[in-house]
Amino acid sequence: MAEGGSDGQEKTEEPTQKRLDKAKEDGQVPSSKELFVFTTLFIGMLIYVGLVPVLPSLVQEWGMLFSFSGEKGLTDAIFGNLGASFRFMFWKSVVFALPMLVVVIATQAAMSGLINWSNGALAFKASRINPLSGLKRMVSMKALVEMLKAIGKVTLLISASVMVFVSQIESLLVSNATHLTGGLSRMNDVFVLLIIVFLFVLGIMAMADVMYQHYQHNKQLKMTLQEVRDESKQTEGSPEVKAKIRRMQMTAGSRAKARKAAMDAVPTATAIITNPTHFAVALKYEVGTVGAPTILAMGRGHFAQEIISTGRDAGVTIFRNELLARALFFAGQVGEEIPAPLFSAVAGVLAFIYRLNEEEEVDAPEVELPEDMRFDENGKALL
Structure with a gap:
């Protein structure tokens, strides 16, 4: 026994x-x-x-x-x-x-x-x-x-x-x-x-x-x-901690894959909206298709610089607008269409870019955003 x-x-x-x-x-x-x-x-x-x-x-x-x-x-x-x-x-x-x-x-x-x-x-032991x-x-x-x-x-x-x-x-x-x-x-x-x-x-x-x-x-x-x-x-941690670590690892891995896929899609973008360096959002839209422009990639800080650099190397037009870049970043999602309240503003920007690519002389548009789509750099609404 x-x-x-x-x-x-x-x-x-x-x-x-x-x-x-x-x-x-x-x-x-x-x-x-x-x-x-x-x-x-x-x-x-x-x-x-x-x-x-x-x-x-x-x-x-x-x-x-x-x-x-x-x-x-x-x-x-x-x-x-x-x-x-x-x-x-x-x-x-x-x-x-x-x-x-x-x-x-x-x-x-x-x-x-x-x-x-x-x-x-x-070593000395009293029991001895x-x-x-x-x-x-x-x-x-x-x-x-x-x-x-x-x-x-x-x-x-x-x-x-x-x-x-x-x-x-x-x-x-x-x-x-x-x-x-x-x-x-x-x-x-x-x-x-x-x-x-x-x-x-x-x-x-x-x-x-x-x-x-x-x-x-x-x-x-x-x-x-x-x-x-x-x-x-003691050696590996509790099952709860190990499960949390696995979830974090899976999340980090998924984010890394998504980031790589987004960066691979940047060269195919129609335009990149920047702020001018803190935020960057790559948009794609094909004339004649049904639906709104799609967000291919977006990032802030160092990742924003990578998007801008990759887009510039691929010849993608870069449009600088602080409020629009923030609105797309905080209200949009990668892989999805832009939010409906931003249709008008983005449409004006893309029309300007298309005419610019046709080598027309045209002034930059005045971008107007709804009040609830105005954010500061921390994502808080501007009153």
Whole structure:
């Protein structure tokens, strides 16, 4: 059955990546003692087997450190040989210990990924020195499992040892009875066989323990459904906020598409009404068609400058009238016909432009707007 959270809900959800990363930062990673024992013993046996051919020469070199030639004083010889023997043992130990260290690091990396330094694991926690907390750990399910594992391991290793010695005791007795060197060699073979059997037993236990530790680690990090929701809100925001962001993104995208389509249509405009730089409205009208002129594009500020520049490059006639440009901008809609109250004013402007395009000499028209179509630059009606 799944464990319960602090809010009473069951921890049924798999841990999120954020939860896993946080646990790793705190030093909470899966680790198997049995795997460490197996790998350490395995590399130790390899080193031992590798040292057997050179062991006599090492023993001889070690023995020479305790020989005295008489050329030096006794005190100097003793301290000199002690220093040499210490250096001898130190460097030989380094050769033995370095592979062990590499194996330990590689084993942990195989268990939980790359090694990372966690200050959280080293931080002081009062619960570690609290007797009550220590007692709880001693009687916990984890402690019971560890005790059963230890009992099982000892039982299996003792049984394996007994089986090896029982199967080899006769050959050992015969070898020792016939020749001392042969007996020692036979004992070495039995020792290697015993280590191999140990490795087999410990290997099985290590595989089982690795799977158990990963299962236990994942179980401890499981989350309640509410915890998953809370974390999602913290990282991505609430569903309401995300929906609002999506709407804003869709609106922005739609506006960008509409703006591009409007700018693409500007070169086909009949005229552009400006104010003279703050507002710009591109109109299209074809003589002989039914309906009023259509607004192709309109904008203010920088967008107005783009409309004017694009229209000028395309040879579109630009007519400057402050009030008419504002009226079209605040009362009209892109893609729709101009508002009915502006028909007369726009018709006069377009007639002027048509005659101008015919190279007639004509004065600019007086544009008259209805009172309710007069706006200031902020869209407020002018009284």
